[in-house]
Amino acid sequence: MRILxxxxxxxxxxxxxxxxxxxxFDLFVIADYxxxxxETAAAKTSDDRFVAAKIDASSAEAVAALCREHEITHVFNAVDPRFVMPVFDGAAAAGAHYLDMAMSLSKPHPVSPYEETGVKLGDEQFAVAGQWEAADRLALVGIGVEPGLSDIFAKYAAEHxxxxxxxxxxxxxxxxxVEGYDFAPSFSVWTTIEECLNPPVxxxxxxxxxxxxxxAEPEVFDFPGGIGPVECVxxxxxxxLLIPxxxxxxxxxxxxxxxxxxxxVxxxxxxxxxxxxDPVRVKGVDVSPRDVVAAVLPDPATLGDRMTGKxxxxxxxxxxGKDGNPREVYLYHLVDNEWSMREYGAQAVVWQTAVNPIVALELLATGTWTGSGVLGPEAFDPVPFLDKLVEYGSPWELQER
Amino acid sequence: MRILxxxxxxxxxxxxxxxxxxxxFDLFVIADYxxxxxETAAAKTSDDRFVAAKIDASSAEAVAALCREHEITHVFNAVDPRFVMPVFDGAAAAGAHYLDMAMSLSKPHPVSPYEETGVKLGDEQFAVAGQWEAADRLALVGIGVEPGLSDIFAKYAAEHxxxxxxxxxxxxxxxxxVEGYDFAPSFSVWTTIEECLNPPVxxxxxxxxxxxxxxAEPEVFDFPGGIGPVECVxxxxxxxLLIPxxxxxxxxxxxxxxxxxxxxVxxxxxxxxxxxxDPVRVKGVDVSPRDVVAAVLPDPATLGDRMTGKxxxxxxxxxxGKDGNPREVYLYHLVDNEWSMREYGAQAVVWQTAVNPIVALELLATGTWTGSGVLGPEAFDPVPFLDKLVEYGSPWELQER
Structure with missing residues (x-):
């Protein structure tokens, strides 16, 4: 397996x-604009299977060219969801398999945005599923933690x-x-604004x-692991979009x-x-208000060592349940920031997202998971994935409720 | 009287x-950068006592020069409080009397900003009160609505x-x-942020x-005129700073x-x-976050015709009370936006601020009010001011509570 x-x-x-x-795997090219x-990311691994490269993720041609240059078998998309389509198309053009952790973006319904769906998340990708299937290539979409592990939990619940x-x-x-800040999001605020202000589906x-x-419909969910009740919306x-x-x-x-x-907030x-x-004019310069919000807040990727909690x-x-009685369960995965920082030097939210595509790549490399077309994680057998997660040192748990 | x-x-x-x-008055020069x-403001009066001029309010020399050019007797400062000192100093240099509606800015205490005062509002002006007195010139500071009319009410309560x-x-x-907006402040948001986030005194x-x-100390105050209870802080x-x-x-x-x-908010x-x-760097340009907030919100001066209420x-x-019994009163002045728009084409908050310095100038012109030095509105007899307000068609009221 040769990964980009x-x-x-x-x-x-x-x-x-x-x-x-x-x-x-044999090769892991890590590319960024x-x-x-x-280079820093590749060097940190101290492993000569890792090679750094420069890429423009907005160009399908650039993605395809880099795939051909390195004889890439699997493209793993780890950029901003704005670039899903060029990376997805570039992988297809080069005949590589593809994995991502977020799907192509949605567009609200032009008339009833808060009642009806418009273009849904992933619609652009599912529209070409036939082509991926015909080419016998797999696009495994939404294989981070959420979507990703959450979908595997859903499939496990349904089957077992x-x-x-x-x-x-x-x-x-x-x-x-995060110590030392009045307000410091633990994940990209740009993306959080995007997903939280879009009409929920x-x-x-x-x-x-x-x-x-x-x-809509705020509810207080009692999370395990000492987290306790948190307001969810x-x-x-x-x-x-994937599970059903x-x-x-x-x-x-x-x-x-x-x-x-x-x-x-x-x-x-x-x-x-x-x-x-959209940019606004401010004393002679044009800026996007959302970019200004992101600029005044600390960069979450740099906050791991000031962060505590799970x-x-x-x-x-x-x-x-299988026995015919009512059942209610919560299948979950906890990461303690103190553990992920000590073990990997990675902040908890980032680490929890990153482990899942690597587990999936390993299952594909070994032939445990096979498939073609545009498929979500719930299209595969969940058991080997969940077992592999335990093997990676990061077990999941089941809570009867 | 010749006003700038x-x-x-x-x-x-x-x-x-x-x-x-x-x-x-004989002349009213209205100047702006x-x-x-x-020119628009002067033309709207259709009165040839009004003359437009260009001015740089950050330059005391420019203010003094314009005073000399037009033989100004009274400078009326109607710019942003950042420019109080140059306008105040420029009036002094030209030997003119001076009125403003906000005093020189404060600086928080360097060590205990939320316990002790640092440089207080008006400190820079009161520091030179002796010079104004020696020159037999009056700086009447804080003669808008608040400060201004509010101080006159305080003096009236104390005397009568x-x-x-x-x-x-x-x-x-x-x-x-304001119709058509989720959120539209009725007063400069830049100034509102400034005054509301400074340590209250x-x-x-x-x-x-x-x-x-x-x-601090939020309280719900029940306002008259149909406004009702509003949370005040x-x-x-x-x-x-003035009343005591x-x-x-x-x-x-x-x-x-x-x-x-x-x-x-x-x-x-x-x-x-x-x-x-202070500017932050956003994708290659430097902007002040507060300026961005002001830029995304509508300009309150342009919202008068979409506004309703008082x-x-x-x-x-x-x-x-004078009779020895406990007393509690609220002396107040209400402006209905519908009235101020119809009568003057001015939004209620703006009109309510603007009427007071004009009443004060008239009392100074007729010699009803006299004085020298740096004085607040409460240094004068409140009765002729309150009577004049009624004569201007905008009565005040007294509510026993």
Whole structure:
């Protein structure tokens, strides 16, 4: 297996460090538009299977050319979701398999944005699924932690725990605190604004996919591992689009445990128009308000050593168990920042995202997972993945509720 | 009387329209760094006593030169408080009298900003009071609505309503709503951030002036005129510095009826660092985050015709009445935006500020008010001012509480 990782940011760099401990691949090219950043990420592995390269992720041609240059078999997309389509198309053009952790972007419904879906997350990718299948190539989409591990939990629940599923609710929460800052998001604020202010999508079997207002239906979810109760709200996320394609459930939701403070901040940014990406004129210069918000806040990738606490990703499932009785479980994965910083020098949220595509690549390399077309993680057997996660030193857990 | 108004913004322009109906002056030069704006303001009066001029308010020399050119007797400062000192010094250099509606800016205490005062509002002006007195010239500072009319109410209460005053609390609230916007401040957001995030100042006879945390001691004040209850918090304001110099009271406070929503917005801006004025680097350009906030919001001076509701400025006084019984009153002035737009084409908040310096200029022109040195509005007889306000068609009211 010869891998091209596009993006040497937090997740790309952590993925390289995780992969460096495994022997399932021959080459791991780590590419970024900032070559220095790619070189740093490659050097940190102290492993000569890692090679740095410069890339323009907005160009499918550039992605394809780099694939051909290094005889890449698998492209692993670790850049901003704005670049999903050129990286996806570039991999296809070069005849490589493809993995990502976020799908092509959505566009709100032009008339009823908070009731009906417009262009959904991943629609552009699923539209060409036939071509990937015909070429016998696999695009494994949404294989980070959420989407990714959360979808694998959903599939596991359907196959091994339930005879009938009522609701699958992905629930994400953390108690991470950054010392020395009044307010410091633990994940890209640009992306958080994007996903939290888009119309959230919900799936119901009898209704299909539909949307609602941002921050709708707040609920307090009690997270395990000492995190405790956190206010969660509907957020647009890939799981809601992926899970119903392969797993039978009456309802699928995603709620993000932003907490009351973060929700208030996002609502205020939206109210003032500071979430906007179109430039405004300010004393003779043009700037995007959202870029200004990102610029005044600290870079989350650099905050790992000032952070304490845990992050929890998981899938809550209700329905009827294999024994015919009502059952409610939460399948989850906890990462303690103190552990991920000590073991990998990577912040918890970033590490938790990065481990999953590496596990998936290993399952593909060994032939445990096979497939072609555009497939989500729930299209595969969840058991070898979950076992491999334990082998990687990062076990998952099941809580009966 | 020959007046130079420095600043043809909302308040300067409204003041010109109010003055145009009076005959107490011979010349009214309206000056702005944007000559077109000054010309528009002068032209709107259709009165040839009004002359437009260009000025750089940051230059005391430029202010003095314009005074000499037009043989100005009274400089009326209607620009941003950042320019108080050059306009004040320029008037002094030209031997003119001076009026303003905000005093020289404060600087927080370097060690205990939320406990002790540093440089207080107006300190730079009061420091040279002796020179103004020696020159037999008057600097009448803080003669807008708040400070201004609020201080006159305090003096009136002390002279005519109370034998002993416990607390004088200036309280400002409104129910103005701007149609078509989720959030649209009715006053300069730059200035609102400045005054609301500075450490608020409080006066107590036994303790002197001291400061507290922004948004401290929230209270719900029930405003008259149909406005009703609004959440008010301590804000740094000139009245607290001016009133105790001339009026005996155990305590003097200023609380601004920002309302819960505006308070939350300001707290969020502070938490994220978006209140900062120092430039940050954003994708190759430098911008001040506070300027970006102002740029994404609509300009309040242009919103008068989309606004409905009333604004209320007033002074709440508690203590012992002239009859020896406990007394509690609220002396107030209401402006209905619908009225000020119809009568003057000026938004309510802007009109309410602008009327007071014109009344004061008239009292100075007729010799009803006389004085020299640096004096606040409470240094003068309040009765002729309050009578004149009624004559201007904008009566004040007294509410027993």
């Amino acid at each position: 990782a596009v993006g040497a940011g937090g997740v790309g760099s952590a993925a390289a460090l995780i992969a460096a401990r495994r022997d399932f 900032d070559l220095g950043r790619a 725990l339930f005879s009938r599923i009522d609701e699958i609710g992905v629930r994400d929460g953390a108690n991470l605190v 919900i799936y119901e079997r009898d209704r299909g996919w539909y949307t609602t207002e941002p921050f 509907h957020v647009e996320h890939e799981e809601v 394609r392969w797993v039978e459930a009456r309802k699928v939701t995603f709620k993000y445990g932003l907490g009351t403070e973060f929700i208030d 996002l609502k205020t940014l939206r109210k003032l128009g500071l979430d906007k990406t 992050t929890c990703a998981g899938t809550w499932v209700t329905g009827t | 108004a420095v600043g043809a913004g909302g308040v300067g322009s409204a003041a010109a329209l109010i003055a145009a109906r009076r005959d107490f 944007d000559l077109g704006r000054a 309503l109370f034998s002993r005053i416990d607390e004088i609390g200036v309280r400002d609230g409104a129910n103005l709503v 409080i006066y107590e006879r036994d303790r002197g002036w001291y400061t507290t945390e922004p948004f 301590h804000v740094e304001h000139e009245e607290v 110099r001339w009026v005996e009271a155990r305590k003097v406070t200023f609380k601004y009826g920002l309302g819960t929503e505006f308070i939350d 300001l707290k969020t801006l502070r938490k994220l660092g978006l209140d900062k004025t 604004t209320c400025a007033g002074t709440w006084v508690t203590g012992t």
